[in-house]
Amino acid sequence: MSYLLSRWLAAPATALRAVLVLGLAASTLAACNDSAPPINDTPTLSSVANQSITAGSSTGDLAFTVGDVETAADRLTITATSSNTDLVPNGPSNLVLGGSGSSRTLNVVPAAGASGSTTITLSVSDGSATTSTTFVVDVTRLASLYVDSSGGKVYYSTRGNSIYVANLDGSNATTLVTNQTTVHGIAIDVTAGRLYWADWLAGVLRSANLADGSDSQDVNSGSSRNLGLAWMPAP
Missing domain, CATH: 2.40.10.480 (Thrombin, subunit H)
Known part of the structure; x- marks a missing residue:
């Protein structure tokens, strides 16, 4: 870029100077693009409806989808947590993740004999950015x-x-x-x-x-x- 600038200063006001101006602008733009940090898009995550089940049962496989512009769907990290761990403990036996690629599932399994309400937070991460959604699971006892x-x-x-x-x-x-x-x-x-x-x-x-x-x-x-x-x- 400094070479183009020196040529432009030495050149007469002719078509050559105009050509050098265009070259200088292109060189400057390329340098700016090379130094700009990459943009990371946040992953996408579909919502899950609230659930109502009876004690002793589970929600079954609840389907949801994930995606990301820069990261392949299989490389995204999916997590699920429960706000009421007495009702639904935070663990792979009670928050059972399944599926692959962009099509994933979550089966919420309450603790044996437990009833009440919990908020499930479902999250997807590409390693830098995270997207989350929540839904409520109500568990009622049979009368x-x-x-x-x-x-x-x-x-x-x-x-x-x-x-x-x-x-x-x-x-x-x-x-x-x-x-x-x-x-x-x-x-x-x-x-x-x-x-x-x-x-x-x-x-x-x-x-x-x-x-x-x-x-x-x-x-x-x-x-x-x-x-x-x-x-x-x-x-």
Whole structure:
């Protein structure tokens, strides 16, 4: 660059000087580019929805994606931590990372018999920059459970205001009944297609359509607070 500058000063105001000016500018730009520090883009990380599960189960594999401009996805470092370590300890047995490349998974496994809530922080790092996202896992205890082995269904409540139904393996869980106070005790009459339960705080025994939870009726009211219920078909 100093050589070009000396030539420009010695050259007459002609086309040669213009050419030397262009050369000087290009040389200066190249020198600036060589000395500029490289830019590191932060890695990308997709979000994970909040989860609600029952005690004794896990979230299953929660899918998320990672990426980075400069670093291959397989070389990114993925970590997961729990805010409530009594519920979900920080370790590979309770925060199980899986997948490869840009497609990753996390299975959150609560401690045996534990219930409560925890915030999971999921992070991805390229060694210089880190991106994080959080989601909440609520773990509730089962209050009542009825297994219909012949129908391949399980009916349950979680000390809340709802009754759920799922397949025997826990899949395809759906809400069957809502707007109760505290559900304790569940029974079914398969022949009549009715679901029965005790609303403990309300002191009421109720019934609804077994298929979809419709047609809710009070069987009796003003009873003591029932904690259990059994269906005994007529002989």
